[in-house]
Amino acid sequence: MSSYYELIPDASNLIESQRSVGYTFETAIADIIDNSVSALAEKVDVFFDNQQKYVLILDDGYGMSKKELLQAMRYGSKSVSDVRAKGDLGRFGLGLKMATFSQCRKLTVISIKEDEVSGAIWDLDVVKSNMAWTVQVLDDKEIENTIKFDELTKLKSGTIVIWEKFDKLEQHANFMANFDEVLERTEDHLSLVFHRYLQEKKLIITFNDREIDFVDPFFTDNKATQPKSPDVILESIRNVKIDVKPYIIPYQKRLTQKERHMLKKYEHNQLSPGLYIYRNRRLIAWGKWFKLVRPNELANLAKIQIDIPNTIDDLWEIDVKKSQLVIPRSLRTQLRNIITKSIGESEKVYKHRGIKRNKDNLQYVFNRIEKESKVSYHLNIENPLIKQLQDNLQDSDNRLFLALLKQIEEHLPIESIQYDMASDREIEKQNESDDKVYEEIMLLINNQTSKESKKLLLNSLKYSEVYSKKTALLARIESELND
Template identity: 40%
Template sequence: MNKLRENKPTADVLMVSMRAMGYSFESAVADIIDNSISAHAKDISVRFPIDPSECYIAIYDNGDGMTAEELFDAMKYGSESKREGRTDDDLGRFGLGLKAASLSQCRRLTVASKKNGVVSAFIWDLDVVEQKRDWYVIECSQEQTKNIRFIDCLEKYNSGTVVLWENFDIIEKSTGNVFGTLSNYMTQTSDYLSLIFHRFLNRNDKSAVKISVNNFQLRGIDPFLENHNKTNIRREIKITIPDSEGNEHIVTVQPFILPFQKDLSAEDKKRSGGIENYRSRQGFYIYRNERLIVWGTWFNRHRDELTKYARIRVDIPNSLDDIWGIDIKKQSATIPLPIRKRLTKAVDEAMDISVHKQTYRGRIAKVDEERDYVWDRISQREGLFTYRINRDSKVFDLIKETINEEAVPYLDMILEEIENNLPYQQIYIDKSHNIIDEETTDERIADVEAKAEVMIKFAVSAGATDINGMIDRLFLSEPFSNFPELKDKLKENHNG
């Protein structure tokens, strides 16, 4: 007969291994602030060191605070409070964030909390855990609690919590300069928090949250420039989505078309997150309880240079975490295929307007509508034309599928500069003198054939089974359509 045997994880091994979960410094700080907001804090401070001899990070708030027993549970890996369910406004999920985020950056985590006029404190110290090889947390006496850094900040609050990070061993090993590295982190952390929590920071009522970094109050970024008079705010769409148990919840989709860059003031550029990000951050902005999770991605959906001003805000409740694939770090989310299909209509509506803004009257008719050209002749105003690389071509699709999605906007920028710097005049002069080398050499034919083989191999690896059909479609695209004699050769090679 089978029997049950207790098999607890080894404390020091598990805690050390969880440090490598992949938190960035700023995302770890944001995870702590999630707890503050979930505890209804309205005043949150992040403190970086100002003296090289004292290296720490402190985050304190005026939230609900915790009793000694509540804090003891909160320090547990997988706290009991998560078993009992979460409130609708809870930004946590697994009961791991406080510990995992903090200890990903330091070896010593101190948490002190005030509730009902009583201050309690506990410490996770990896040195102690490794020495004892068990789940020993340090419970601070009232006398020890008085010596915790920034504990006096709780005196001005009826309740609140202090989170303190110390002993930055990873930074010490990687840079040898803890103070300098933490100082460098301060700016990028401020920018990150201004984006992630911008909807909390920008509220105009009593529910607004104030976050300060070394006494500098953060101002929320507005990635949609909602108050700009040339921002095109499209119709809001609500989608009903069932959770894993069949209960229905509302997902809200709000498309925005941002103004042209020429219509932005210096303040607009700063407010939107910086002009360097204005085009690279197009796409979905996924919010969970108004906290930004993922931004500037199309989730492998078609991305086009002509849609660079479109941004789609998607609000999801925390009750849909399981089907959206929100990870522990709250740094990624995956849109399930059924939901992605239902979002298509809203996205397409926004994209159509964005393309119209960019191309005016759009592309002129092509000579051969079935042919997939590398270059497009684009109609603009007053009878003028320009030339653009066809980012809808199958060749370009192959490139996009084989590189990291975050790199696609930068590829677009390079292509745009190629387009904007075409030497039209010199080409015209050389063409008129008939001195352009247009001879098709054997080397060129071999090169095109090799490129075709690469695309066929890629299609096969992606699951294509109709090789002949795939080759037929490929030879509707330039440059392959210019070498029809290669089509039969490739079919013969792959059917032999």
């Protein structure tokens, strides 16, 4: 007869093996804040210190009793099949632990609920040396000595989560610069993924006591944004309603200076057109069409907000990080219809302006636009020089600048050029010297603050009509940047 033997996993090996599941620093922090939001927090304070090397998240949510805290520290503290509260952003009962250890080796949690104060620590070095799933439970004195504990005691209930021992970040030569950069990215990420909470003032997030702003991917405050009529689609397997709201967003030209700045910050195509999928109003996936339609230049202005509840996570195959999902088969056709309709709208906006007909994929100084049987030439406002100038200008100067561009555009001496061409006279082209071009490129590049954005810009210059042939020069600048 067979017998049963309990095989307890090796704690340290198992935890270590799960550390690289694909969280980034910013998605990991967002996962911790998801817990605060699920605990009905209205204020979340993020504190960090690159000297003492900690990140701390303090919330005024409903907190945990000692028993609940220990349960929360457990891997798999809740089952996927547990019924969740309507606003709960959790999923597997793993986020707190896995998000933390994806970034560091020590997790401290202190919580207050109904005058009961409790605290516990997971430290991967302790787990390793004890060779067991041992969590350290803190006594009152140890709790009192925790960073920012006095801030927590000012609240009726709430929780502190502290991350320490950043082994991965510390491998980098310049920890401080790296830490600061990572936190900047985190702020941008939170401004976007929680933007609806922030916008509706249901949540305040601060970074070292400074309130962070929201980033609205639909620019709903801009009068040029066109919200389309909302749709509801019915998910037939679970009989759940899903709200869909398409937006046609304005052209770059019609964005305010603040909005353009925002776009610039999210340069990695982060605010691209596409679906914007929210789970319990928290943005989880965005900026692509999920293979529902072919990406199309004409869909460039369409963004579609989709609201899903937390009761059908399994259908969307939502992962631990809540960043990966698959559109359920039962919804694809309905969604495709809505998208096609809004792309049609986006298309109309474009057609109205005519269609760009350039010879190749280069960014030209002038775009040649065909509309019906007519042709016109327009200055290409995607030109990096124009873009940067626009970002640096105040709104009033920017209007002047645009007026100047318009004037140049409308008063191209076309007849005169036609006459000269016809009369066999050679039109002299002024060739800029390499030194001049070098200066011009450096002027552009030095306007960028981070090395990363400098590189991105330099790369985009390779595809511009003006600089594409200057390969040697671009290569030289590239190697200078890498030094």
